[in-house]
Amino acid sequence: MTEPDRSDHPERRRRKMQSVTMSDVARAAQVSPSTVSLYLRKPEAVSERVGARVADAIETLGYVPNFVAGGLAAATSRVVSVTVPSLRNAFFSETVTELERLLSGRSLHTLVGHTEYSLEQEERLVRAALSWSPAAVVLTGHTHTDTTRDLLARSGASVVEMWDFGPDPIGRSVGFSHHAVGRCIADHFASQGYGSGAFAGARLTEDARAAQRAQGFLDGMRDRGLSARLVEVAGPASTGAGADLLSRVMEDPVRAVACSNDTVALGVMFEAARRGLRVPQDLAVAGFGDLEFAAQTIPPLTTVRPPAKRIAAAVAEAVLLGPDGDAPRRVDVKFAFCRRGSA
Amino acid sequence: MTEPDRSDHPERRRRKMQSVTMSDVARAAQVSPSTVSLYLRKPEAVSERVGARVADAIETLGYVPNFVAGGLAAATSRVVSVTVPSLRNAFFSETVTELERLLSGRSLHTLVGHTEYSLEQEERLVRAALSWSPAAVVLTGHTHTDTTRDLLARSGASVVEMWDFGPDPIGRSVGFSHHAVGRCIADHFASQGYGSGAFAGARLTEDARAAQRAQGFLDGMRDRGLSARLVEVAGPASTGAGADLLSRVMEDPVRAVACSNDTVALGVMFEAARRGLRVPQDLAVAGFGDLEFAAQTIPPLTTVRPPAKRIAAAVAEAVLLGPDGDAPRRVDVKFAFCRRGSA
């Protein structure tokens, strides 16, 4: 029990140090530091009497644990790195929100990064993430640079890919088929007898998932013997982009438009109104995302709802599971078609 | 290229450890670990020859630095904790995005947390944040629990409050007057001679900034001798909430409605259309946020643009500045009124 007396410690003032450490708590509670550590990590493994004393000491001293030291000693930190293309995108901000909520309940902390759809940027973020000995690395999609895959493999980190599947997943993956989403819209258009259609896409070169939805739509239409073409803009999906896209589509009019996402669909609907086109009589419109406003547009927007929360939940579970274990490495969360008035 | 021989390390198999450490790099580069460390932190302080050798060793060994160990040794980590009420809210997702971008350029990593407008939740997040010996803690608003303030004060962490000012800022603060925003809308309504008005608010009890905008609006209207009332819903600001709010407002019709934010305004406009009310002839509508879709609505939405990016930039600067120094502790970033067709 001979704890070092800090007051006569010659080095005490060398750097700014933590005021109350685990040793201080241990001393106050008359136990060893390892007992405090144990109590903090598995309270049930400590006797009730000792536990109470430790809790008391923590309370009165105002002890704040040092996760940095803990992470170093344990060789793995309580950090989960979450990387998404963009946080402005409602899909991803919802996923991150929910994920952060679930993880923080397990005292895991979320380190966010956004790539703006750049794989090089993703590589940089992964490199930084690995420097934190993270409990897990969560990535969006399955397209990564070779270096990224290499870095991840060599680090042995627990990896989860989300929102999409790849042929060769790195660790676990959680998502759904975006190609099927596109087909689903095409099927609906076909069933309504609209005839010709167009896909109004944004940033398709970079956004692999939007590109898959577009391809699924085109494939679906063609399989049904319907004509369909692709119109796209390079910039981010936005209401303004939607308006532009409809103008482009109307250069060679179609009866139905499937959009990159609901934001684009909103722009398409505004532009249709400006042009005096009635939806759905003159033009059918479908979106993707079932964003908050989708049920409020006039008419309400027909769209596809991706299960952002279910993705977050499954990802959280995958993170908790770790790389090993016999749980399925691939979780298909499905999506739901939301038929409303616009198509 | 002499690979480190770890096999003779008796403890090597105790736990999963880092494969390539700084010592390995040092050995490969024929220098001491301190030199490698120095090179990594200030390359210019190391001779060119040695620097090149170290860089080589890092490259060939594939060394990934360990920030956890670094943070422990330095007593301050490269983590910045950023806490916002909600990430689904476009204002905050934009701020976080921009902040993360700016900080990552300085190799600072963003730990996000969201409070759902709960101060208790904020306290929990701050407690967790402090466990990381963060380079800075960024908070939204100036209302915190006593414990939060206490924790922050005792830790000596660098604190930045954003989006709003308080009478007693903890560290630095960056924001603008939300009360002035409300007044600004009221002034505009008055100048247009609309007469009576209403504020359509969401979650005003928890969202202190929205409440201030409401109060500013009410004060502004009254100062001009105009009648104005407050209509509010408890849930989050959304398009659906906007529609509900307009229904409530029309129980006792007014000529002009100021909204909690643009999302609510969008709902108000949709509901107005459903009711056959022409905007702005029958009803003037103003929002807050200048969200992406604001310029696309029919008619385009009159709103107020908060400088989300400027906030992020000023916060990043404050983070870099640290708590000391003679730079002003309080930065007022202003806002811009966007007159468009709806009011």
Added chain:
DNA sequence: TTGTAAGCGTTATCAG
């Protein structure tokens, strides 16, 4: 159930 002791991989000090 609790304690002892040996690290974890860096940074910071100080001397050369």
Added chain:
DNA sequence: CTGATAACGCTTACAA
């Protein structure tokens, strides 16, 4: 400009 050395605060075998 470079290197030896002592922390940093905690976890984890292992022993008691």
